[in-house]
Amino acid sequence: MAARRRSLLMLPPLLLLLSHFLSLAAAFQSDELLLHDDDEFEGTRASSTPSLRPPSTPPVVSSRRRSADATQAAGASESNTVQFTLEHDLGAGLGFGPAGSFSARLKSSAHGSQTLTKLRFTRNELTEDEKNAFKKLLEEDSFYTIRLPSNVLDPTRNDYIYSSIKARCIPRDSLDEHIVIHMDGVNILAVNYGSVGGCQYPRPMEVPSKWTFNSYTILKTADQAPRTPSFVEQLIETESGLGEVMKPPEKSFWAKYWMYIIPLGLIVMNAVTAAANIPEEQAGGQGQAPAQRAPIAAPRRR
Amino acid sequence: MAPPPRRLLLVLLGFLAAASLATLAAAVYEDQVGLADWHQKYIGKVKQAVYHTQKSGRRRVVVLTEENVIASLDLRSGDIFWRHVIEKNNPIDQLSLSAGKYVVTLSSGGSILRAWNLPDGQMIWETNIHTSTSSKSLLHVLSNSKVVKDNLVLVLAGQWIYAVSSIDGVISWGKEFTLDGLEIKQVVQSPDNDIVYVVGIAGSSKLAVYQLNAKTGEIVKDAQESLPDGLCGEILLGSSNVLVALDETRSALFIVDFKGESISYNKVQISEFVQDFSGTVKLLPLMSNGIIALQSSSTVSLLKLKGMDGLEVIHSFDQPASVSDALTITEKDEAFAVVQHVGSQIEFIVKVTSDLTNEIIREKVDIDQHRGSVQKVFLNNYVRTDKSHGFRALVVMEDHSILLIQQGAVVWSREDGLASIVDVMTSELPVEKDGVSVADVEHNLFEWLKGHVLKLKGTLMLASVDELAAIQALRVRSSEKNKMTRDHNGFRKLLIVLTKAGKVIALHTGDGRIxxxxxxxxxRASKSGEMPSALRIYQWQVPHHRVIRENPTILVVGRSGASSVAPGVLCILDSYSGEELNSQSFDHSVAQIIPLTLKDSSEQRLHLIVDSNSNAHLYPRSPDALNSFINEMSNQYFYSVDIQKNAIRGYSLQKSCDFNSDDTYCFSTKLLWSIIFPSDAERISVSEARKMNEVVHTQAKIIADQDVMYKYLSKNLIFVATVSPKAAGEIGSAAPEEASLMAYLIDAVSGRILHRVTHHGAQGPVHAVVSENWVVYHYFNLRAHRFEIAVIEIYDQSRADNKDVLKLILGKHNLSAPMTSYSRPEVMVKSQSYFFTHSVKAMAVTQTAKGITSKQLLIGTTGDQVLALDKRFLDPRRSLNPTQQEKEEGIIPLTDSLPIIPQSYVTHSLQVEALRGIVSIPAKLESTTLVFTYGVDLFYTRLAPSRTYDSLTDEFSYALLLITIVALVAALFVTWIWSEKKELRDKWRHIAPQ
Structure with a gap:
């Protein structure tokens, strides 16, 4: 009985521990999510099977996604996918080459403005040449530069948005990258390319163990500025209700008149003691005089 | 960055509490005006001057300047009687006097005609005239017309001609000529009847002459003639019936008779009568009586017309020389002046047109060598005491100064180049030397004696006027604030300004003297006529340590032409004497100048100059400088704002140039990042960065609940504001729905957008100021129909964990970790906007030596005044009902608009006309900053944003302090004596009974 009770007593902590472990696991899974403050992102790791996506051809979104998109597109009135490529420069005079591709859903609002949602990014596998070039970048501590077209719908405009980072900031176990794309409608305003965590200084030389990119992408649009507070209505209100001036809270009797009561009390007490002293003095007036003198006289004799 | 010691935070807290107790406005009393501040009025480079007529008895001249100022100057002293500074968007083209009592001005391409009262400058009337736009306009006042009662003013612009009464501004008639592409060039008034001849050019070669009735505007007669080879547009009246026109190639002249039945002409090659004629030729608007002036690149020639046949050179002057307009002195005779340079002097020659060989006046005048060459001359005559004609002239010099020359001397001069300041910097004055040489003492003794004799004379009322002036000057020189040495508080400095004319002027902060x-x-302008432009001025060498004995030097960078690809020039000046130590012209252009924090071994500051091909060049070009730069090169980044392409780009530097690999001082650049704003939605309005020399005292801010917020302090923070293209125009040109303003905070190294916010319904003009971790910007809110000032404060969240004392003690904090822009910053942004009453011309923030003193925003208002607004009013954390703790911190309850307290005008009752810039310079005393404001006027003052808490005020009574101390000491003695006496007496008393 006792043993059973004990086991029963053991159960809640165990459960707690279990649940804790579960929640920990859950927290671990959502860790990546918590990294970002924007919800419209999706990071996909580059596939480790290079045969699927040869780097020369632009990557294609998987059919499952596409069908899902298609059904959604059929459901929604106006939405279709757009694709644009990310290009990178690995230095050594190679110039820019394709590095991956973004695909996103174009959403048209009632006002005629278009925005991108559901951004997905697929990285191309690095070729041997590219790996070597990247190693060289790491050795030289030079810049890894990427670029994106400035207009998503019209990539022929030849305007590119550039962003760079010191190559040594990227490698962890694998290559971790963090891309923030600032959008204005369908225009890319700026892209901030960086490492996932911090980049310590001085930068140590570190070669990644896995040559795959871990990509996190975020789409950002402008925030609305808070409106200037306007107190005009309040002012009018107070002006109209001019008669009802807020009265200060009523003070207690003591709080109001203490300055009169205390002196009065003192005077009264003084008078009382004085009145009490008069008969006393009359009674033993003679006996007190030498007694008073005595303590003063004592030190003098010393 | 070092961790902020706890003690400092406490000090800051205490300081904040103290500051919150101080009153917000610190104003000067009426009798303090002018003690620490000075104000100087200028007008700018004179482009036209008209004198009052002889009869009016007033010796004044009315001038029109390139700064769009009309002013009336006293001819005796050069003082301004009255002055109007007109907005730049309403440029005044011409000025004239009418009926002896009005000044008539024509502005905005001939569309606005205004009349001003001559004695006091009040506007009498204004008339809007409908003209075809973008044409050169002409103003012609019909002189002494006996027939027309109203004094008519003719306005000519493009194909239009108007006659306006100068009494009340009523248009009496207007006429549009039907000839296509006609541009009116010249008006000639017939002396005997009411006929006005109007000469115009249509196309490039057709000359048209109309005869109009001045009373009604009817065309009496018209004639047209095509001239071969075309005309360049310059036409002059040679004599009463002959026109002289320059042809298209500027190598030949047409002599045209236009008063006959039909137009007849004769073509003359200039080379036939002018020797060694070269370069382009200009006709100078000059005189009649058959004399014309011709300006080529090397000479100014006076030519006389020989009927219709040709011209002959009577006189030619070497450049630089200037010829004045003709001045009628008698019925038939006209006088004109020529000013030319002879050695270090200028020669002032007056001739009459009837007899050119004769010279009325030939005077040599000594002038200051730093004024350059003569640009313009305006001649005036007066009646001498012996009833003969006397002449004086207003001479405009190359440095935009004006001189009045009379009787072979410069009567007065005005340094009006100071109306067009391009850049400002300060320099310390020399240190007061302890050791003085014997010669100096002797010299000083003599001076000292002389000074005392003078003062004695002054007190005994024996001094003459000159001596009184000398005494005054002595007093001024010896007064504490005007000394030429460094002072303990750092109030005395040299303000070194660069003007548009390429002149560098040093002003003393004590009284503003040069x-x-x-x-x-x-x-200076070259012979080929290219106008160099002055760009910026920088510290070049600030002596320290090893080179302490040398004078500090300054660097002036300019371009040798007006275009942005013109090669640059560099000058190095001694900042105590103004001597040019070195000058150099580049073989590359100047697009951007980047002063670096590095110094070479001789303490010269390193500067990078980026050319238009994005190559960076290092100066000074010494191996030493190169060495110290190469070490730091990998950490050097810069950015450029391309307003035309609507983009911001960031670069790093790479070794060796693309085109010239031998030049080791040249570096190519690599594009690191770019931000391209979509041109259909946004347009860059303003970009601001933090001042390089700004000092920040605390990295953290303690908020009410004993919490700490770390400021995001990055030198690379830039603020960019863009507006929607429709809202780029004037206020009211866009509807609130179309207008929007985007504010960006960008890291200049990585190109990272730290914060991006949209203000809907807002539009420019945007003015911004960036300081510490905040940005304040001013714009117009179309929805609320009011101006607004918004504030963004940016805090570093990655350091927010450093609040734990235990962690700080154990060293587990990241406060001393190096900052790198490549880490993703975690920032928190707080923002708020407030309504503001005024529109703004310029904005700045006070700078103090250590950055402890609270900041004030200096706002140049439309009224050309400077308002000091406490930064605490622009705190994003203001709330409606701040808690007791927040109140202690100094947070003001939230209001929707920013208060404008009249006492907080830094400029008190003065105005800095056409205000362009405000500069705040830290003094050595932490509480005080020096503020210099420039526009057409200059204003300088000292400002203590949190009162002078670190020094006693001028009103402090040292006498009272001394008396108190003396009284206390005396009381101490008296009481001591008393107590001694008493003790003695007591002792005696004790002894006595025994």
């Missing part, structure tokens, strides 16, 4: 000036030779 210590030295230098018109830089490399920034």
């Amino acid at each position: 210590i030295w000036s230098n018109l830089l030779p490399s920034l």
Whole structure:
């Protein structure tokens, strides 16, 4: 009985521990999510099977996604996918080459403005040449530069948005990258390319163990500025209700008149003691005089 | 960055509490005006001057300047009687006097005609005239017309001609000529009847002459003639019936008779009568009586018409020389003046047109060498005491100064180049030397004696006027604030300004007097007529340590032409004497100048100059400088704002140039990042960065609940504001729905957008100021129909964990970790906007030596005044009902608009006309900053944003302090004596009974 009770007593902590472990696991899974403050992102790791996506051809979104998109597109009135490529420069005079591709859903609002949602990014596998070039970048501590077209719908405009980072900031176990794309409608305003965590200084030389990119992408649009507070209505209100001036809270009797009561009390007490002293003095007036003198006289004799 | 010690935070807290107790406005009393501040009025480079007529009895001249100022000057002293500074968007083209009592001005391409009262400058009337736009306009006042009662003013613009009464501004008639592409060039008034001849050019070669009735505007007669080879547009009246026109190639003249039945002409090659004629030729608007003036690149020639046949050269002057307009002195005779340079002097020659061989006046005048060459001359005559004709002239010099020349001397001069300041910097004054040489003492003794004799004379009322002036000057020189040495508080400095004319002028902060000036030779106009432009001025060498004995030097960078690809020039000046030590012209252009924090072994500051091909060049070009730069090169980044392409780009530097690999001082750049704003949605309005020399005292801010917020302090923070293209125009040109303003905070190294916010319904003009971790910007809110000032404060969240004392003690904090822009910053942004009453011309923030003193925003208002607004009013954390703790911190309850307290005008009752810039310079005393404001006027003052808490005020009574101390000491003695006496008496008393 006792043993059973004990086991029963053991159960809640165990459960707690279990649940804790579960929640920990859950927290671990959502860790990546918590990294970002924007919800419209999706990071996909580059596939480790290079045969699927040869780097020369632009990557294609998987059919499952596409069908899902298609059904959604059929459901929604106006939405279709757009694709644009990310290009990178690995230095050594190679110039820019394709590095991956973004695909996103174009959403048209009632006002005629278009925005991108559901951004997905697929990285191309690095070729041997590219790996070597990247190693060289790491050795030289030079810049890894990427670029994106400035207009998503019209990539022929030849305007590119550039962003760079010191190559040594990227490698962890694998290559971790963090891309923030600032959008204005369908225009890319700026892209901030960086490492996932911090980049310590001085930068140590570190070669990644896995040559795959871990990509996190975020789409950002402008925030609305808070409106200037306007107190005009309040002012009018107070002006109209001019008669009802807020009265200060009523003070207690003591709080109001203490300055009169205390002196009065003192005077009264003084008078009382004085009145009490008069008969006393009359009674033993003679006996007190030498007694008073005595303590003063004592030190003098010393 | 070092961790902020706890003690400092406490000090800051205490300081904040103290500051919150102080009153917000610190104003000057009426009798303090002018003690620490000074104000100087200027007008700018004179482009036209008209004198009052003889009869009016007033010796004044009315001038029109390139700064769009009309002013009336006293001819005796050069003082301004009255002055109007007109907005730049309403440029005044011409000025004339009418009926002896009105000044008539024509502005905005001939569309606005205004009349001003001559004695006091009040506007009498204004008339709007409908003209075809973008044409050169002409103003012609019909002189002494006997027939027409109203004095008519003719306005000519493009194909239009108007006659306006100068009494009340009523248009009496207007006429549009039907000839296509006609541009009116000249009006000639017939002396005997009411006929006005209007000469115009249609197309490039057709000359048209109309005869109009001045009373009604009817065309009496018209004639047209095509001239071969075309005309360049310059036409002059040779004599009463002959026109002289320059042809298209500027190598031949047409002599045209236009008063006959039909137009007849004769073509003359200039080379036939002018020797060694070269370069382009200009006709100078000059005189009649058959005399014309011709200006080529090397000479100014006076030519006389020989009927219709040709011209002959009577006189030619070497450049630089200037010829004045003709001045009628008698019925038939006209006088004109020529000013030319002879050695270090200028020669002033007056001739009459009837007899050119004779010279009325030939005077040599000594002038200051730093004024450059003569640009314009305006001649005036007066009646001498012996009833003969006397002449004086207003001479406009190359440095935009004006001189009045009379009787072979400069009567007065005005340094009006100071109306067009391009850049400002300060320099310390020399240190007061302890050891003085014997010669100095002797010299000083003599001076000292002389000074005392003078003062004695002054007190005994024996001094003459000159001596009184000398005494005054002595007093001014010896007064504490005007000394030429460094002071303990750092109030005395040299303000070194660069003007548009390429002149560098040093002003003393004590009273604003000019210590030295230098018109830089490399920034002067060349013979080929190219106008160099002055760009910026920088510290070049601030002596320290090893080179302490040398004078500090300054660097002036300019371009040798007006275009942005013109090669640059560089000058190095001594900042105590203004002497040019070195000058150099580049073989590359100047697009951007980046002063670096590095110094070479001789303490010269390193500067990078980026050219238009994005190559960076290092200066000074010494191996030493190169060495110290190469070490730091990998950490050097810069950015450029391309307003035309609507983009911001960031670069790093790479070794060796693309085109010239031998030049080791040249570096190519690599594009690191770019931000391209979509041109259909946004347009860059303003970009601001933090001042390089700004000092920040605390990294953290303690908020009410004993919490700490870390400021995001990055030197690379830039603020960019863009507006929607429709809202780029004037206020009211866009509807609130179309207008929007985007504010960006960008890291200049990585190109990272730290914060991006949209203000809907807002539009420019945007003015911004960036300081510490905050940005304040001013714009117009179309929805609320009011101006607004918004504030963004940016805090570093990655350091927010450093609040734990235990962690700080154990060293587990990241406060001393190096900052790198490549880490993703975690920032928190707080923002708020407030309504503001005024529109703004310029904005700045006070700078103090250590950055402890609270900041004030200096706002140049439309009224051309400077308002000091406490930064605490622009705190994003203001709330409606701040808690007790927040109140203690100094947070003001939230209001929707920013208060404008009249006492907080820094400029008190003065105005800095056409205000363009405000500069705040830290003094050595932490509480005080020096503020210099410039526009057409200059204003300088001292400002203590949190009162002078670190020094006693001028009103402090030292006498009272002394008396108190003396009284206390005396009381101490008296009481001591008393107590001694008493003790003695007591002792005696004790002894006595025994």
